[in-house]
Amino acid sequence: MQLSLSGKLFFTGLTLTVSAVALVATLTFWSLDRGFTLYVAQAQLDRMNRLSDELIAVGSGRGLRWLAEDRDSWNGLLLRGLLPHRRLKDLEDGKAEKGERKRLPPTVARIASRLALLDPDESYIIGAKSALKSDARRAVTTGDRLLGWLVLRPSDHLADGIHGRFVQAQGRNLLAIGLGTVLLAGLAALLLGRHLSRPVTAMARTAQRLSDGDYEARAAAANRSDEIGSLARDINALAATLGAAEAGRKRWVQDTAHELRTPLSSLRAEVEALQDGIRQPDAQSLARLHAGIMTLAALIDDLRQLAEADGGRLHLDLKRGQLWPLVKRVAENLESRAQAAEIEIHLRDETGGETWLDMDQNRLAQVLRNLTSNAIAYSDAGGRLEITLHQDLKARKLILQFDDTPPGVSPENLPNLFDRFFRVEDSRNRRTGGRGLGLAICRAIVEAHGGRISAEPSPLGGLRVLLTLPLAENKKGAA
Secondary structure, eight states, X not given: OOOOHHHHHHHHHHHHHHHHHHHHHHHHHHHHHHHHHHHHHHHHHHTOHHHHHHHHHHHTTTOSGGGGGOHHHHHHHHXXXXXXXXXXXXXXXXXXXXXXXXXXXXXXXXXXXXXXXXOTTOOEEEEOGGGTTOSOEEEEEETTEEEEEEEEOOOSSOOTTHHHHHXXXXXXXXXXXXXXXXXXXXXXXXXXXXXXXXXXXXXXXXXXXXXXXXXXXXXXXXXXXXXXXHHHHHHHHHHHHHHHHHHHHHHHHHHHHHHHHHHHHHHHXXXXXXXXXXXXXXXXXXXXXXHHHHHHHHHHHHHHXXXXXXXXXXXXXXXXXXXXXXXXXXXXXXXXXXXXXXXXXXXXXXXXXXXXXXXXXXHHHHHHHHHHHHHHHTSOTTOEEEEEEEEETTTTEEEEEEEEOSSOOOGGGGGGTTSTXXXXXXXXXXXXXXXXXXXXXXXXXXXXXXXXXXXXXXXXXXXXXXXXXXXXXXXXXXX
């Protein structure tokens, strides 16, 4: 069975909680067993006042080392020091033999099996050697004199008395706390799983609507400040992008159909006139047909270039070269057209030296021809075109600037100037013949070179076009 996200979060939280509670319980019992048994052992030592007094009585004159050779005396000390007075009296009246004592009673023997006596220098004298590593110790002193140490090893198992009952009570309390913690954690994990999965499920439905073509769908969790809100905002941004792309695609298809319809309608009219005998198939008619076909072919070629740019397939034959010689060559080729339009072209190189680019000269020449031709075609007679080259060494950029004279472009049209099929509906569009694709192709070529093209009002009264390209990392001839 495949679990939902909320189910996975629930079982994950519950599993982690149970594991944590089990670990804490195990460590707590282990620590309680070690620490509490040591505490009980130390408490038992601290209550051995009678045994300490007995040891002081026999050791104040000659020390306690002699007990190592006299186990009966040690057992006698244990009896007198650890056995209650009443039981000791009964034992001495009825069960003690002359000159020796019987084995220790069970209550004393259990303590004696864990008790050892040490010298002041902590060397072993007598008793249970297993107690030597214990930390539960009591000093046997008389005045300022240290006679030795009593060392008691903690019991392996607590007795069934008050100490055992205390440990059992703590275990029951810990078990109840653990079960309560698991229940609360399970409830919190369930609520958290539902809280987190609800917006995720909603975003999944939004994504499904987007995949079905509903680009108006939006995720409702975009106002959250966490990662889910960030994901929702990303989905909404994707939806807006898809919507804009779909609208652009539809507009692209419509504009393309419109642009193709105009030359095709002209060709159709011309051919039908020839078929109906209205016109004769003379040289003039054939020239009109040829001009229509060439217009259609140029439009199709422009569409192909834009399609390649959109698909990232615009091929560039990059070679190391300088831009300024290419600018001068394009300007010289268009000088006769500028003179016919009564436009002066002024060139100015402000780089002050050699500037190298990795560029496709044919593609960039196409951009320069288009920008120069537009400036000539859309400037009033008697105007001028200034082409200036300068560089930004800090940003490693080369900037080519085109400034022409009136008429200009209205500010609201500047952002769309490089869009496909966009034509300025003002005095700069008074001459026909443009297809509205030239500047879009320029932008595609420049961006393929890693550059940027933009437009703004010119100080000369017309339009300024800025072409920014990255400088080559190394000079000419470098690898």
